[in-house]
């Protein structure tokens with residue numbers, strides 16, 4: 001609950017790289033994630049830290065959305081890709097990615113690293129075959145979500161989360 005109530009989307013980064021130890025902790029959190037029917041081979045994760053690759057993703061996103069810096073200058077982007085069939089079963093692929101991303105996000109909070117769930121730039125990446133290849137995303141996998149992570153001056157403090165933020169029906 002401590003990490004949950006402090007988590008927020010962080011969109012400013014100092015540029016200080018994520019350490020190897022922090023990266024190992026993040027990956028541990030991802031591997032602890034549940035995945036539909038235990039099919040861990042149905043998703044792949046790509047940790048992007050190379051500045052030139054981050055810049056290329058930023059450029060692809062800027063081209064598609066007409067907005068600069070959609071990765072906010074973060075030193076790390078973790079991309080989740082899944083196999084999509086174009087039918088209702090894709091739900092689990094999207095959910096798997098989101099579940100892993102939330103595990104990563106909460107781990108980032110506990111490590112004192114800023115993080116923000118990213119969909120926009122990933123949608124641009126998904127349409128760029130050359131960039132997908134540069135990221136070594138296997139054939140047949142589509143990037144569906146990601147998380148930027150990095151050192152930030154934006155501190156986490158306990159938030160007041162409105163009780164009615166999500167419409168809720170309690171049938172008791």
Ligand SMILES: Cc1cc2nc3c(=O)[nH]c(=O)nc-3n(C[C@H](O)[C@H](O)[C@H](O)COP(=O)(O)O)c2cc1C
Pocket residue numbers: 007008009010011116117118119120121
């Ligand atoms: C599926 C998903 C996609 C998101 N995509 C983006 C994104 O592309 N860029 C961004 O800045 N924030 C993105 N966000 C962050 C949301 O805007 C943010 O979580 C929401 O406004 C609530 O604010 P909070 O995270 O600070 O509580 C995304 C969040 C989710 C769950």
